[in-house]
Amino acid sequence: MSSETRPPVGLTVAAGLGLLFLHLPILLIFLYAFTTEERTYQFPPPGLTTKWFAVAWAREDIWPPLYLSLKVAAISTALALVLGTLAAAAMSRARFFGREQLSLLILLPIALPGIITGMSLRSAFDVMGMPFSTWTIVLGHATFCIVIVFNNAVARFRRLSGSIVEASADLGANGFQTFWHVILPNLASALLAGGMLAFALSFDEVIVTTFTAGQQSTLPIWMLNELVRPRQRPVTNVVAIVVFATTFVPILLAYYLTRGGDDTAGAGK
Amino acid sequence: MNAAPPEPVAVTLPARGPGDRLSGLFWRHPKLLLGLLLAPPLLWLGVVYLGSLAALLLQSFYYIDEFSGVVVPEFTLKTYAELFRAQNLDIILRTVLMAAAVTLGCAVIGFPVAYFAARYAKGAWKAAFYLGVLLPLWSSYLVKVYAWKLILAKEGIITWAAEGTGTSAILNAVLSLPGIGGNSLSTSYIGTWVVFVYVWLPYMILPMQAALERVPVSLLEASADLGATRAQTFRTVILPLALPGVIAGSIFTFSLTLGDYIIPQIVGTSARFIGLAVYQFQGTAGNIPLAAAFAVVPIVIMLVYLTIAKRQGAFDVL
Amino acid sequence: MTAAVEFRNVSRHFGPVRAVDGVDLSIAEGSFFAMLGPSGSGKTTCLRLISGFESPTGGEIRIFGENSGSVPPNRRNVNTVFQDYALFPHMNVRDNVAYGLMVKGVDRVRRHARAEELLALVKLDGYGERKPGQLSGGQRQRVALARALVNEPRVLLLDEPLGALDLKLREAMQDELKALQQRLRITFVFVTHDQGEALSMADQVAVFSEGRVAQVGTPAEVYGRPRTRFVADFVGSSNVLPPEMTQRLGGPARWSSLRPEAMRLIPPEGAALSGQVTALRYLGAGTRVVVRTGGAEIGVLVPAGTAVPEPGASVGLGFDRAALHLMDEA
Known part of the structure; x- marks a missing residue:
């Protein structure tokens, strides 16, 4: 008997359909951004126009949420980069008591449903009488972004030959010189990838945010409101494309920064 | 390089500044450095995250005064007792059933993709498959949900396609199914289910693929050599070995469905799910204790689920 | 110093x-x-x-x-x-x-x-x-x-x-x-x-x-x-001999070692020690011949150019008494 090397036709078709299922819906958003129909989701669109991009640009209620989303994503990513890298460095150094528990603690904010993280923070703010602000949103976002940076950094630390750190010390470098000249250059692309994924995740996050934002509006919350109570549907489509692009580009970059290794970014969202 | 013996350099070099002295301190006390590395992330996660979870538990043991609508910070099991009222039990049951159906859907649709990617895709195709799953995983959640609102709308692409192909009768028959049908796909349980499956599918494919990639080809060949048909090999060799991956993936699909409140709000009937209940109780109703108690339900369900999954060896492929 | x-x-x-x-x-x-x-x-x-x-x-x-x-x-x-x-x-x-x-x-x-x-x-x-x-x-x-x-x-x-x-x-x-x-x-x-x-x-x-x-x-x-x-x-491929074997080779009842290159094959007739060839290993510069004698296996290095016996052949073992090295401990 020969081993099977060619895939069965049924499997190929099923796999192809599965991939199409994953991608076609997203493409549809692009089409709808150009429709002339304003009130319904009519398909096929009765006509095509580019005017909605101009309309969206002129809408003043879009800019503050966009600005807030970018600000939150930037601060959360910066915090996650520091905290995630520190945790990964500690993990790579030694086996210590509570190591397993720590990795579980880091994983928990994305392993448990977002609504739990959100509701927990909401409860805590309520208990402490803390008013909602940019920082309440950041508290939530940084918490679930840590694991993204951590995963990327820990994989790179594992691949990094432990002896190059020793070689550096052996040649006379102190810990700070070793970090600056040897660890950081080898870690940089993994951190960049982790940072971009964290940024994309934060920029797009809506579930935790609705619990920590109060009356503030991030771009995803703005979009959610438009979905529940639509005003100008094609404008929402344009914003959807912007959100999609803002998350898509960093993901693609992160993939290319880390591909080829066993630590390709993003496998563990 | 001269051939003479090296001029006598000191054996121990002097410390040059604070960097050297601090490094020396860390070298003599490795635990100190470890502690300094661990302290910031531990403090953050310990205070912000675990602290919040504690606050959640605390709130769930408070209750709301029915007349004034004010939260009374006194210990009570009254709020938890409310979960057992018929309408709230309905919400929990509905959510768990949906999560199970979504998990099953993801496993069935995702398996061919994962199996093909793990076994037959090579080189550039493999990368394309990987990226083909990764990009939908990471692209905007809200945009993905929104796309389905467009697709499932009564005037949307599905209705159009059904009319164009003369299959409207089938679509109408599906929509008239009792319990899960509805006025249109976007206002039926079927619609909610489809969107859930779509959004969580990559979370199922990736761990399944990881598990299947660990099945050595030689094992499959051995099975074929022993005279097994493809169907037998699949059932007796591939499926059992892929099971940990399916369970790992199901942890995500199950947990994510339990906690989601956006999808049922946008696509589906107006019936509530756990997530929506939490959201509404803490928001418009201002009943934080009941919202907190509701949020504890998915935690308990997931703890039970994880305990079972751990016994099946699902964590090895995470 | x-x-x-x-x-x-x-x-x-x-x-x-x-x-x-x-x-x-x-x-x-x-x-x-x-x-x-x-x-x-x-x-x-x-x-x-x-x-x-x-x-x-x-x-x-x-x-x-x-x-x-x-x-x-x-x-x-x-x-x-x-x-x-x-x-x-x-x-x-x-x-x-x-x-x-x-x-x-x-x-x-x-x-x-x-x-x-x-x-x-x-x-x-x-x-x-x-x-x-x-x-x-x-x-x-x-x-x-x-x-x-x-x-x-x-x-x-x-x-x-x-x-x-x-x-x-x-x-x-x-x-x-x-x-x-x-x-x-x-x-x-x-x-x-x-x-x-x-x-x-x-x-x-x-x-x-x-x-x-x-x-x-x-x-x-x-x-x-x-x-x-x-x-x-560990160092080299020496024959390690237990005390009773050392005694048969004329030494005291102590563990000893004997290098294969310090031994040679002689006709079995009249040899103090003889046995049968059990294995051969060609090493390029010579051949290692393993001889079973008195319950022990002893390796002998036969230099290239010298006749090598067939497995199973009876051979006698000759060695230099001075090459027998007594070890301090077991």
Whole structure:
């Protein structure tokens, strides 16, 4: 008997359909951004126009949420980069008591449903009488972004030959010189990838945010409101494309920064 | 390089500044450095995250005064007792059933993709498959949900396609199914289910693929050599070995469905799910204790689920 | 004269595991010292104790008379050639070699000039711009060597540096390392599990077994007069004989060793010791003939050009009485 090397036709078709299922819906958003129909989701669109991009640009209620989303994503990513890298460095150094528990603690904010993280923070703010602000949103976002940076950094630390750190010390470098000249250059692309994924995740996050934002509006919350109570549907489509692009580009970059290794970014969202 | 013996350099070099002295301190006390590395992330996660979870538990043991609508910070099991009222039990049951159906859907649709990617895709195709799953995983959640609102709308692409192909009768028959049908796909349980499956599918494919990639080809060949048909090999060799991956993936699909409140709000009937209940109780109703108690339900369900999954060896492929 | 490196009753225990257990050693300045032993025998841990990547749990290590107990690795004037070379993947070869000078604050022009000198020393002139990934195994090994020499260490530690090279290259590098050491007169401490490598390069060999030093001596001493069965067995392919066998060969009732090359095959008639050939192994320069006699198997090296008996043939064993080496302990 020969081993099977060619895939069965049924499997190929099923796999192809599965991939199409994953991608076609997203493409549809692009089409709808150009429709002339304003009130319904009519398909096929009765006509095509580019005017909605101009309309969206002129809408003043879009800019503050966009600005807030970018600000939150930037601060959360910066915090996650520091905290995630520190945790990964500690993990790579030694086996210590509570190591397993720590990795579980880091994983928990994305392993448990977002609504739990959100509701927990909401409860805590309520208990402490803390008013909602940019920082309440950041508290939530940084918490679930840590694991993204951590995963990327820990994989790179594992691949990094432990002896190059020793070689550096052996040649006379102190810990700070070793970090600056040897660890950081080898870690940089993994951190960049982790940072971009964290940024994309934060920029797009809506579930935790609705619990920590109060009356503030991030771009995803703005979009959610438009979905529940639509005003100008094609404008929402344009914003959807912007959100999609803002998350898509960093993901693609992160993939290319880390591909080829066993630590390709993003496998563990 | 001269051939003479090296001029006598000191054996121990002097410390040059604070960097050297601090490094020396860390070298003599490795635990100190470890502690300094661990302290910031531990403090953050310990205070912000675990602290919040504690606050959640605390709130769930408070209750709301029915007349004034004010939260009374006194210990009570009254709020938890409310979960057992018929309408709230309905919400929990509905959510768990949906999560199970979504998990099953993801496993069935995702398996061919994962199996093909793990076994037959090579080189550039493999990368394309990987990226083909990764990009939908990471692209905007809200945009993905929104796309389905467009697709499932009564005037949307599905209705159009059904009319164009003369299959409207089938679509109408599906929509008239009792319990899960509805006025249109976007206002039926079927619609909610489809969107859930779509959004969580990559979370199922990736761990399944990881598990299947660990099945050595030689094992499959051995099975074929022993005279097994493809169907037998699949059932007796591939499926059992892929099971940990399916369970790992199901942890995500199950947990994510339990906690989601956006999808049922946008696509589906107006019936509530756990997530929506939490959201509404803490928001418009201002009943934080009941919202907190509701949020504890998915935690308990997931703890039970994880305990079972751990016994099946699902964590090895995470 | 103070020893370059001195171990005084040094132990390194990892929990219940005694990686190094009460080692006393003295490594003379300017010598080529080999630490030989199977994996897990504690030789690499001893090397890491000298470089400072491990700290002793007992005893003390003196480097040129100074207790190194509180000196971190970066302040020890001791450098290492790592087993996997540990070249910095993001730096080119010149920056790799110049690294030790860079962290000392030597300016770019001077450290690059020095790096080029060292690359010339290891015969890698013109390779400065390349990245480690573009080099062959042998070339990486030379870069690692040049990098470790840039700080002019008083002691150079080499951790199985030739282990990853193929046979031909390994032999060439053995000669080069030996020549380099004689030229630089730096103390080389060399860890290996390959007894041929240790015997051919070192002035002194320490044989490690289970965290302890089984024997220290010149290659000739360790090879010709093993102190224990372990040393006799591990260094070379000696016949280890139990007391009763030693007695039959005319010695006292003690364990002994007998080198295969010290024995010869003679006609069985009238021989004091005879037996049957059970196995042959062709070695190129000769053939190892295994003879079963009196319940023991004894190897005999028959030089090339001499007639080799068929398996099963009866042969007599002749040997030089002086070659029978009695061991101190079992």
